[in-house]
Every structure is written in structure tokens, then in C-alpha cells.
Amino acid sequence: MGLTHHQMEVLTIVERSASVLSTIGIATIIGTFCFSRQFRNPIQRIVFINAFYNIFDVTATFISLSGPEAGNSSRLCQFQGFLMQMFPLADVLWTLAMAIDVFLIVFYKYDTEDLHKLEIKYIAIITALVFIPAASFLFVHTKERGPMFGSVTIWCSISPHWVLFRILFFYGPIWLTIFIVIILYLLVGFEILKQRRFFKSLGNEFVTLDSIHNIQLDNTVVTTIEGNVPSPTYHPNPHDSGKDLAFDTSATASTSSKRPPTGAFDNQPPRRPPVSFRKYILMPLMFFFLLLAIWVAPTVNRVASFINPDFVSFPLYLAVGSMGSLRGFWNGVVFMVIGMKERKRKKNRGRIT
Incomplete structure (x- = not known):
């Protein structure tokens, strides 16, 4: 039994x-990015680029059921x-590109310029x-079978007569991409957790990802920095009439020879601006x-x-049609909410300093 006319x-x-809301979301992303420099980090640039792809996406959802109603072989349905x-x-x-950027930031120390080159x-x-x-x-x-593109009730897509192609070239790549993103974020999560534990041992509650790279010496990560390095003792050199001092550092046997004294990194400028968890992850x-929420209903419907x-x-059709048409809207919501919070934190830090 099919759907009723109502x-x-x-x-x-x-x-x-929902497509109207998505259009508003897309316009918000593009307008905010163009007129506010506070919304231009590498992740936000990716969202901005994707907004232009979302324009064509929302065009398809605006067509809605007019595509199937025009007939499978019609130009409107094919378009x-x-x-x-x-x-x-x-x-x-x-x-996935966002996840790759995060992975490169955490594991390969990519900075803003490096990420721009990837765009x-x-x-x-x-x-x-x-x-x-x-x-x-x-x-x-x-x-x-007729044309490859045909009615799937709520819009035109790969026809049910070509269902194997729909799995191989649509749902298959989507869920493979989601699986890869999950793996990347798990790796990033484990690395951040490991570094947070390390910084907590130093009593540092605010951790930036770039701080990891500033505590490396000769490719050896310092595993603990506790206490002060004892001051070296010195003895006058009789041959130099007391003008030069010969230092004896044997008092420092309990401290690694590669470990600098506590606070040695305090005055060292980072090689690049700090990369915060909230800003980039x-x-x-x-x-x-959001991606998971959008694709659960269509996948369940297709499997059924x-x-x-x-x-x-x-x-189920209602869920598929609404969530599929709201992609641009939700992108705009996340872009603005996270961006405004980051902007507010910057202002608060500026007032404190």
C-alpha cells in the first residue's frame, strides 16, 4: 500500500x-565567514567551502516530489x-576532510598554513x-530497468530497479566514510587523553594540543617534570687565580641529563599559535x-x-525527507553556536589579561 495523496x-x-531553513543556514555560514574574521580557522573554512556544495543539495530538496511526479525520464527528475x-x-x-585536518593537527603538527594548502x-x-x-x-x-535515476517516492535518486548500484555508489561510500571518521576520532581521542593525563601530572589544567610539541627535546618527550633541579656546585680553579669557575654537576644525578629545569619552557614562544580542543576538535x-543523525533514517528505510x-x-519517509532537507540548516547551527562560544571565550580572556 503506497502513500496517500494527503x-x-x-x-x-x-x-x-526544511529546505528554506537550510537556505538560511547556508546564507548564515557564507555571510558570517565573509564579514567576520573571528570565523576563519581551518575547520570553519571547510564548512564555508562545503556551504557552496550545500546550495546544490538544497536545490534538489526544494524540487521535492515534483521530480518523481514529472516522470523518471523527465529532465527534472534526471536533474x-x-x-x-x-x-x-x-x-x-x-x-571526513574535517576529521583528516584534526588528525594532522594532533599527530603531524600541521598549522593553519599547512591546512590551507590542503583545501x-x-x-x-x-x-x-x-x-x-x-x-x-x-x-x-x-x-x-529504465533510467538509472528514477523515483524513490520522496525525490528522484538511483532507482529501486538499480538498487545494487545505490548500495555500492551511495550508501556504501557514506558508511565507509563514517567508519573511517570514527577510526580517526578514536585515534585522536586516545592521543588527547594520553596528553591530558601527562599535563595533569604537571598541574596544568588548560591543555592546548600544541603544548605537546613544546616539551620535546632531542625527540625525547619528557615524561615527568617534578621538583627543581638542584643548583650546580662550583669550586674555584686554582690555576685561573679564581677568575673562572669550574662547575660540578654531579649533584644532579637524580635528574635526567636531557631534562631541563622546571620552568625552562615558560618563556619559550611556541612555534605556532596554540591549537585548542574547543577551537579545532x-x-x-x-x-x-550530526552526520550520524542525518543518515540513520535513510539507511534504515533503504535496508527495509x-x-x-x-x-x-x-x-520513516517523513524523517528521511526532513533530515535530508535540513543538512544546510544544521551545518549553520553548529557553525554559529561553536563559533560564537569560541569568540566569547576570546573576549573573556582578553578582559582578564
Whole structure:
């Protein structure tokens, strides 16, 4: 039993209303980034770049059920299918780019300039990965199955007659990307936890990721810095008539020869601006959890439809249509909320100093 006419109208209203909110979110990201220098760290730059991909994504969700209603072979349905194949997947891949940036910051000491150099590579790779299949599918058409892009009830995408391709070229890459992001964040989490324990042993409650690199000497990480290094004793050198002093450092046997005295790093400027957890990791994590929330309902619906081709659930379609149409909106919310909190913290630190 399919959806009723009333249910179809409700779905159209929900998708287009959510698309309006996404448009507002996208405009907020672009406008804020362009007019405020407080929102231009490398992670925010990725969100800004992805906003232009979200424009095409929201175009597809605005079309809504008009695509399927126009017919599978219509230009509108094919255009919508092309957009739905390309840009939701691009949104997922940009989340992976954020995770890669975080990984490079933590493990390979990448700074802002290093990350900026990667952006053009991200754009080229992500665009190629999503464009080539989407463009190729426009030319796939057989008498038995019809065109590759066709109605999936709430919009046009890879047709149920080509369900294997939908798994291999859409849901498969999405969940593979999510799995890779999980692995990267687990590695980052373990590293941060390890370093936080180390800094807590020093009595330092505020930890910046870059602090890790400022306490290395000859590639040997200092594992403990406790107490003061005893002052070296000295004895007059009789041959120099007391003018020069010969220092005896044997009093320091309990201290590693590679360990500098306590406070030796206090006056050393960092090699690059400190990289804080809230500024560079909290926002990507929020985008990742948002990614999971967005793709659970569509995946459940697709698996259920794969098991039972006659499966129809209006609440599930409602969840898929609304969450899929709100990608730009949620991106804007996370961008502004995390960015405003970071801006507020900077102002508070400025007042204190």
C-alpha cells in the first residue's frame, strides 16, 4: 500500500519548509565567514567551502516530489537525481576532510598554513569522487530497468530497479566514510587523553594540543617534570687565580641529563599559535554526530526496502525527507553556536589579561 495523496502533500510541505531553513543556514555560514574574521580557522573554512556544495543539495530538496511526479525520464527528475547523487555524498566527504585536518593537527603538527594548502586538494578530490559517478549515471538506461535515476517516492535518486548500484555508489561510500571518521576520532581521542593525563601530572589544567610539541627535546618527550633541579656546585680553579669557575654537576644525578629545569619552557614562544580542543576538535565532532543523525533514517528505510520491496512507512519517509532537507540548516547551527562560544571565550580572556 503506497502513500496517500494527503501524505504526499505533507511530505512536500515538510521538505520545502526544511529546505528554506537550510537556505538560511547556508546564507548564515557564507555571510558570517565573509564579514567576520573571528570565523576563519581551518575547520570553519571547510564548512564555508562545503556551504557552496550545500546550495546544490538544497536545490534538489526544494524540487521535492515534483521530480518523481514529472516522470523518471523527465529532465527534472534526471536533474534532481544527479544532484541527490552528488551533493549529499559530498557533504559526508567534507566531514571526513574535517576529521583528516584534526588528525594532522594532533599527530603531524600541521598549522593553519599547512591546512590551507590542503583545501584545493580536498576540493579536487571530493568533486571528482562525487561528479564522475553522478554524471555517468545520467547516460545509463536500459529497456528492462529504465533510467538509472528514477523515483524513490520522496525525490528522484538511483532507482529501486538499480538498487545494487545505490548500495555500492551511495550508501556504501557514506558508511565507509563514517567508519573511517570514527577510526580517526578514536585515534585522536586516545592521543588527547594520553596528553591530558601527562599535563595533569604537571598541574596544568588548560591543555592546548600544541603544548605537546613544546616539551620535546632531542625527540625525547619528557615524561615527568617534578621538583627543581638542584643548583650546580662550583669550586674555584686554582690555576685561573679564581677568575673562572669550574662547575660540578654531579649533584644532579637524580635528574635526567636531557631534562631541563622546571620552568625552562615558560618563556619559550611556541612555534605556532596554540591549537585548542574547543577551537579545532569540538566543531568537527559536532558535525560528525550530526552526520550520524542525518543518515540513520535513510539507511534504515533503504535496508527495509531492500528486504521487502513493498515496505512503506510514512513516519520513516517523513524523517528521511526532513533530515535530508535540513543538512544546510544544521551545518549553520553548529557553525554559529561553536563559533560564537569560541569568540566569547576570546573576549573573556582578553578582559582578564
